[in-house]
Amino acid sequence: MRIATWNVNSINARLDTVVAWFEAVAPDVACLQEIKCIDEKFPTEAFERLGYNVAVHGQKSYNGVALLSKIPFEDVRRGLPGDDNDQQARYIEAVIYGARPVRIAGIYLPNGNPVGTEKYDYKMAWMARLEAHARDLMTLEEPLVIAGDYNVIAEPADVYDPAAWIGDALYQPRTRAALRALKNLGLTDAYTAADGAAAGYTFWDYQAGAWPKNHGIRIDHLLLSPQAADLLGEVTIHRDVRAGMKPSDHVPVVAELKL
């Protein structure tokens, strides 16, 4: 089973590009972030034609996540638990019922810039809620994948110039510590755990020639429970997508679970 995560930066602005990629790569499951539309505006039929079941947690203009799967799923959860007043659509979860059930969560973790504002406070609170929810899910002792745009640079190797990002919400010591706390529940970064994985980025800003200069960062992650990590196969960053027509600023990451 191949599981993809991709921040598409507007599903409707990107539909031709995204559909072409799905036709070529045909992942079994995909988590999409920043769809930037309400549920009713999501192009569900375009993916159903390709054989996907579709669940959407949308929002007008900003954020929004979707879960696509060729294998039927149940128990869909929309929204991250822990704050009934949170209006931002950044979390979707379901259980994929294939050869063996796999729980997949798709996340769009808040950016948090600028540091020192309520936006950074929201990011830290969201990460604390994610850790609390992940702690609950880990007690199930089942294959679990938390995939998405984490908006966190975990290590210096994940950024072209660490010094340039030290004050950024994606690379703050507190931000990195919160990601470490999440991983310390027993979650494994699929990319760094996979055999033969080389250093790679998943995001290049549209501005300042970041792509031609390869000024990238790795912020799109798939974290695996021990039961999922035991099944891990190849992990591929689809870097070439960034060079295509009307690209998202993020590229897809695909991880294989040998079910």
Place this chain on the structure above:
DNA sequence: ATGGTAGACCTTCTA
């Protein structure tokens, strides 16, 4: 040089 681009959308916010 505090720039640059992209997307949604009421003209500014978010990233």
